[in-house]
Amino acid sequence: MPFDLGATVRLTAECRGPDGALTTAATAAVTVTLPNGSTVSPPAIEDQGAAGRYRADYVTTAPGRHSVRWVWTGPAAAYTDVFDVQEAAPPGILSLADARQHLNLISTKDDDEVRFWINATTRAVEHYTGPVIPQVFTEQHNVRGAAAIVLLRTPVLAVTAVESVLTGGVAYDVDGLSVDGDTGELFRIDGGRLSGRLRITYRAGRTVISENITAGARIILEHLWRTQRPTRGGLAGGGEDYSVTEPIPGLGYAVPNRALQLLEPDRLPPGVA
Structure with missing residues (x-):
């Protein structure tokens, strides 16, 4: 899941020798490449009592995709990964509290995943209506x-x-x-x-978001959440009308029919991206 801008990312990696066993390396270095191409190298530390397991803490300074490159010597080993950082004020149609309430979530353990799907839902709605969040x-x-x-x-x-x-x-x-x-x-x-x-x-964008847009967003969010959790029980409110009869260019089967009906008054004219 994306990290918040300004948050500390705990980077972890394992150094393994040619035989696949965890091994303490003679040297360890990690390089983070930012979205603009610049690089930083936070200190790499081996966990105490855990040979071959390394970590580094990096404080995020820019939104976007970051790449991570670990390199060890003695033995020679390498590992590459990526992470994403979201904008300081990510454009979300629904708040986390509204989304959690609509999904009937009491625990906060899934909050990071809910926030991810809020952003995906916002993109889906704006694909259909144009900008909603200014x-x-x-x-x-x-x-x-x-x-x-x-x-x-x-x-x-x-x-x-x-x-x-x-x-x-x-x-x-x-x-x-x-x-x-x-x-x-x-x-x-x-x-x-x-x-x-x-x-x-x-x-x-819109300074006032109409109820049909927020209602459509809630339905899309619930639909996407349900597809990720097919065995977690019923839908909020007991609804089952989440059919998707035909794909939408650029969105596939991500948007249920009744969400499209709610968004219809704000639909972009044909041919407008």
Whole structure:
């Protein structure tokens, strides 16, 4: 499961000799490669009383996929692994408390897994509706005398910057622009045209999440949770209408029919990603 940004990750590995036996090495080193390609090497320590079992503690500083490389000498051995770090404020439609309540979970022992499925559920909903949790997006558009530029994610909350990608190109003051939040159409207030290779930064999502979206998210979460635990008993509320009659492009059979029906009022227009 992903680690929280700023949390300490306990990295562990075993050094084994050619015969497969756990062995204390002459040297041990671990390298963590961050998402941006930089590397750090936290101290590698052998557990007391456990020959060949090594650990290192690393405090996370960046979200994304990290790779871990252990190397020992005397004997020569190596081990590679990965771990993920989530954003400081991961976009989740449901809170952990809401998810736990809906799944009828009293214990907190599954919280990390529930949080993982909350994030997966959010991605599934937004695949169908577009951004729900407000996020910052950056896009490039190459336009020549366009009356408007259509941003790809809606609803748009605010455009924060329109810059030229090219040196010496024209940039636009956002105070002189307006955007239709529902359609994503960005245009000049004075009626003029937009030109150039432009980098546009904007926020999109919903400041108020309607009940049909949160209800659809709960159903998707429960469906995904149930597929991971087929022998754990009935569903919350005793429901069984979780049929999925046809795959959804990009999602397969992850979304039940009744969740789709709830999300229908906020469905993206055909052909919109």
